[in-house]
Every structure is written in C-alpha cells, then in structure tokens.
Amino acid sequence: MRTWRVGVMACAAKHDVRHPIAGQRSKRPVSDGTASARRAAMARALPIAFLLIVTSIDRVAAVEIATDAAAGGDFLYLTSDVRQGLLDDRLVLGAGYALVSDLRSARHGARGGVELDMEPLTVGVTLSGAPAQDGLGWLWGSVRGGGRHSFRAVTLEVEGALLARRAGVLVGALPVAVDQLQAELDATLTFEERGHAGLTALLSFYDPDLGSAALRGAETGLLVSVAGRPERWALTASAGARFAPSWELELALGAAGYADGDGRAWLPRLGLRAGPKWGFTVEAAAALVIGAGEAARDPMRAIGTLSVEWAR
Numbered sequence: 001m002r003t004w005r006v007g008v009m010a011c012a013a014k015h016d017v018r019h020p021i022a023g024q025r026s027k028r029p030v031s032d033g034t035a036s037a038r039r040a041a042m043a044r045a046l047p048i049a050f051l052l053i054v055t056s057i058d059r060v061a062a063v064e065i066a067t068d069a070a071a072g073g074d075f076l077y078l079t080s081d082v083r084q085g086l087l088d089d090r091l092v093l094g095a096g097y098a099l100v101s102d103l104r105s106a107r108h109g110a111r112g113g114v115e116l117d118m119e120p121l122t123v124g125v126t127l128s129g130a131p132a133q134d135g136l137g138w139l140w141g142s143v144r145g146g147g148r149h150s151f152r153a154v155t156l157e158v159e160g161a162l163l164a165r166r167a168g169v170l171v172g173a174l175p176v177a178v179d180q181l182q183a184e185l186d187a188t189l190t191f192e193e194r195g196h197a198g199l200t201a202l203l204s205f206y207d208p209d210l211g212s213a214a215l216r217g218a219e220t221g222l223l224v225s226v227a228g229r230p231e232r233w234a235l236t237a238s239a240g241a242r243f244a245p246s247w248e249l250e251l252a253l254g255a256a257g258y259a260d261g262d263g264r265a266w267l268p269r270l271g272l273r274a275g276p277k278w279g280f281t282v283e284a285a286a287a288l289v290i291g292a293g294e295a296a297r298d299p300m301r302a303i304g305t306l307s308v309e310w311a312r
Contacts (some may be wrong), residue, residue, distance in 0.1 A: 062089050066309040072228060072301055075221060076101040081111060090117050098128055100138075102221055107133045121147045122159075132168065135175035138222050140165035146186075153192040160185050167222035171215060178215075179207045180223055180230075195241040195248075202226065202234040204259060211261040227256040227265045227289050228301055236267065248273040250285070263295025276311070283307040 062085040070077045081096030096111040109130025116123050122145065129139040146159030163182040168175045181204070188198040202225065208215060210223075210230055223230040236254035243249060254267035268288050275281030285305045291298035 062312060064309065064311045066307070068305070068307045070303060070305045072303045074103060075224075075228070076103060076106075079111065091115070092117065092124075094126075098130070100130075100222060102219075105134055107136060107138075107222075109138065115144075120149060121145070132175070136168035136170065136222060138165065138167040140167070140180075155190045157188045157190070158186070165223070169215065169223065170219040171217070176208075176215070176218070178210070178220075178223060181205045182225070193242065196239070198236075198238045200234075200236045200238075200254075202231065204231055204233070206230070206259055210259040216260070223259075226254065227258070227267060228303065230259040231256040232259040233257045234267075238269075240271075240273075246275055246277055252287075258295065261294075263291055263293035263298070265295060265298075266290040266292055271305075275309075279310050279312055281307075281309045281311075 064083040064085075065081070066083070067080040068078070076099070078099040079096055081094050083092050083094040085092050092115040094111075094113045094115070098109040098111050100107045100109075107130055109128055111126065111128040113124060113126035115125075124144045125141065126144070127141045130137045140163060142161055142163040144159060144161040146157065148155060148157045150156075161182075161184040163180075163184070165180040165182070166177055167180065169178050170176075182202065183204075184200070184202045186198065186200045188196055190196045204225070206223070210218070210220065220230050225231055226234045226236075234254060234256040236252055238250055238252035240248050240250035250269075250271040250273065252267075252269040252271070254269065255264060256267060257264040266288075268290070269285055270287075271283060271285035273281070273283040283306070287303045287305070289301040289303065291300070
C-alpha cells in the first residue's frame with residue numbers, strides 16, 4: 001500500500017508581553033483584557049490545530065476500503081470495512097457494516113477491529129453485533145494471530161482464529177439463541193509470487209446442539225460459515241497460479257460436515273483475482289455445494305462471491 005507522508009504542523013499563538021525596545025519579557029502583570037484576548041485566540045486556534053492533526057494522521061497512514069459479498073439462491077451476505085493504519089501501519093483500526101439477508105428480509109449490523117503488526121507476527125481482535133431484527137440478531141468476537149517465514153523462494157504464512165458467537169435462530173416463529181465456538185487454522189505457501197497452495201481447517205461447536213430434536217428445521221442462516229448450512233467441520237485445499245502480472249487463477253476443493261448430522265457436502269470452487277491496479281484489487285469466485293451422504297438428495301446449490309478492495 002502506498003503511504004503518503006506530510007509533516008505535522010503545530011500552531012501556537014504568541015502572547016508574551018515584551019519590552020518594546022529590549023525585546024525582553026516585561027515584568028508588569030498581564031491585564032485582564034490581555035488574558036481574555038489570549039484565551040480567545042487559543043480557542044480560535046484549537047479547531048485549526050485539531051484539523052491539522054486529524055488531516056496529518058489520515059495522510060501519514062495507509063487507508064484500505066474493502067467490500068465482500070456472497071450470494072446464493074436464498075441468501076445475501078455483505079460486509080464493508082474501512083481500515084486505517086497508524087504508527088507506520090504497525091497498528092490498524094477498522095470499522096464497518098454487515099448485512100445478512102434471506103432475500104425476504106434483511107438484518108443490519110456493525111463491525112470493528114484492531115490489528116497489531118509485529119513483523120513477522122500479527123494479532124488482531126474483531127467484534128460485530130446487531131440488535132434483534134424480526135426477532136433475530138447476533139453478537140460475536142474473534143481473536144486472530146499468525147506469522148510468516150520466508151526461506152529461499154518460498155514464504156509460509158500460518159494464521160489461527162478463535163470465534164465466539166451468539167446468534168438467533170427461528171424455530172417456527174419462536175426465536176432461540178444459539179452459542180457457537182469456532183476454531184480455524186489456515187496455512188499458505190507462496191512461491192515467488194508466481195503461485196500459492198493453501199489448506200484451511202474449521203471446527204465448530206454449538207449450544208444447544210443443532211442436531212437436537214428441538215432445533216430440527218430451524219432457520220439457522222446467521223450461523224453459516226461455508227456451505228449454506230451451519231457446519232460441524234470443514235476442510236479446504238486450494239492452489240493458485242499467476243498467469244499475468246496482475247491476474248491469478250485459483251482452484252479449490254472443500255468438504256464440510258453439517259452440524260445437524262444430516263450429511264455433508266463437497267465444495268468445488270473457481271476464483272479469479274485481478275490487481276492491484278490503480279489501488280484496486282478485485283476477486284470473484286463461483287462455488288458449488290454438492291450434497292453427500294444423507295444430504296445426497298439435496299439440490300445442488302451455487303454460491304458466488306465478490307471482493308473489491310482499494311488501498312492507498
């Protein structure tokens with residue numbers, strides 16, 4: 001990310017009472033009128049100083065805006081975030097918006113996070129919440145940590161995350177709160193920026209259990225991570241190749257086991273990434289959800305994703 005840097009300007013009003021000839025500070029007391037003028041001038045200077053500081057912070061650090069969307073035949077998931085780097089991008093603050101829709105109604109929430117980059121290690125915290133809308137809302141927090149190591153022409157990146165979430169599900173017309181604990185591990189090998197190979201593993205636990213008779217047939221869209229239905233586990237292998245300076249093609253194959261115990265699914269995916277160009281990076285992908293086991297008779301589903309990122 002390109003970083004703009006400008007000098008930080010300071011404003012100070014000079015109100016010293018000096019001798020008209022020697023230029024030395026006068027020992028005579030400051031009059032009430034002079035003190036009032038000093039306070040007024042300082043008050044006028046404060047907004048200017050504040051504006052200069054805010055403008056300087058904005059320009060010193062990198063700014064990133066990212067929007068991610070995933071959609072299927074019966075859902076839409078959208079997030080949009082603004083991230084601001086501080087302290088030479090060692091500290092990144094972010095805030096954003098989240099939308100979850102079943103194409104009949106929509107639920108809106110907020111997101112925020114902080115990330116500390118201690119090269120080669122990183123650690124971050126993200127929070128998101130939404131009040132109950134039509135009886136359903138969510139609250140979750142995640143902690144992520146990772147690191148990278150380069151040897152010769154290969155770079156290894158490993159990241160782990162732990163997420164705790166409470167979300168509402170609908171059982172008939174009755175909203176029920178479900179707690180979820182999710183662990184994720186991701187490892188990626190990059191080969192001289194010409195290609196990459198990755199492996200992602202995910203494991204989720206729920207309370208109450210989604211396989212219980214009381215939650216059969218519940219609307220559980222707020223708990224979905226990968227396959228259109230809440231998963232107990234998921235494993236994805238991916239490989240990508242850069243065929244032009246700003247273009248990369250990725251193939252992935254995943255598998256997921258449903259948390260309600262009703263089968264599993266295969267998840268083939270094809271993705272295309274373009275950028276960065278003029279600060280923009282765009283990534284689009286198409287995936288299929290193919291039922292297996294007890295879910296073999298489920299209709300095949302298609303899921304499309306789109307990610308747009310701009311960095312300065």
